[in-house]
Amino acid sequence: MDRLKIHLNIQQEKRSFRFNLDKNWFVHLVSDSDPGFRLELVRVECELSQAQGTMILSGNLETTAFLSCCRCLEAAEVPIRTDFRYILIPASQEEQEQEELSADDVDTIYYRDDLLDMEPIIFEQVVLQLPMKPLCREDCRGLCLRCGADLNCNACVCLPEPLNTAFSVLKDLKLTTAQNAEKD
Numbered sequence: 028m029d030r031l032k033i034h035l036n037i038q039q040e041k042r043s044f045r046f047n048l049d050k051n052w053f054v055h056l057v058s059d060s061d062p063g064f065r066l067e068l069v070r071v072e073c074e075l076s077q078a079q080g081t082m083i084l085s086g087n088l089e090t091t092a093f094l095s096c097c098r099c100l101e102a103a104e105v106p107i108r109t110d111f112r113y114i115l116i117p118a119s120q121e122e123q124e125q126e127e128l129s130a131d132d133v134d135t136i137y138y139r140d141d142l143l144d145m146e147p148i149i150f151e152q153v154v155l156q157l158p159m160k161p162l163c164r165e166d167c168r169g170l171c172l173r174c175g176a177d178l179n180c181n182a183c184v185c186l187p188e189p190l191n192t193a194f195s196v197l198k199d200l201k202l203t204t205a206q207n208a209e210k211d
Contacts, residue, residue: 031145033075035082035115035138044086046071046145053150067091071149073111082115084136084143088152094161098169099177103161111152115143 033044048069073086087110096103118137136143168178173185 031149033084033143033145035075035141035143040078041074041076043072043074044145046073046149048149052146053153064095065093066153067093069149069153071145073145083112084115084148085110085112087111088149090153092153092157094157096163096167097160098167099163099179100170101163101177101179103163105156105158105161107153107156109152109156111148113148 031046031048046069048071050066050068052069053066067090069088069090071086071088073084076083076085087108089108092105092107094103094105095101113134113136115136115138118139136148163179170177171183171185173188174183176183176185
């Protein structure tokens, strides 16, 4: 996708870019692990600036992600709006061989041939905004653990099983209070 590449040999101090990515632009970047995952149109606005020999890429993106709810497996709509900022540094052989990332490298991008591919940057920003446990709604009740009924739609008819854990024996334990101990 050459339309997502930015030429970094800018003559002026600042240059602005806009990208509108359709909902299928990322398909080759993800596995088929969540067939419910999809994105709406992704809008990206960014600015490339140069100050004292350092190039800075800053911008924002906006989209909506659709994931499977972690409780009931229905579609969960997650609005995504985020700002980003990276320092751009030409890649040398030493940086490419470096295996560990330092804290300073988190917001640093190494580039080659005065060309910056925006696709992994945009995808990274989308993924960073996804919740670990997406919910279709805050009060989602999920599925019954025994029969699989969606508890958001109707009540489960399963009889409650007695809870049998290692601590179940404590329910019959009778404790004496401090007053009872003083009477003795």
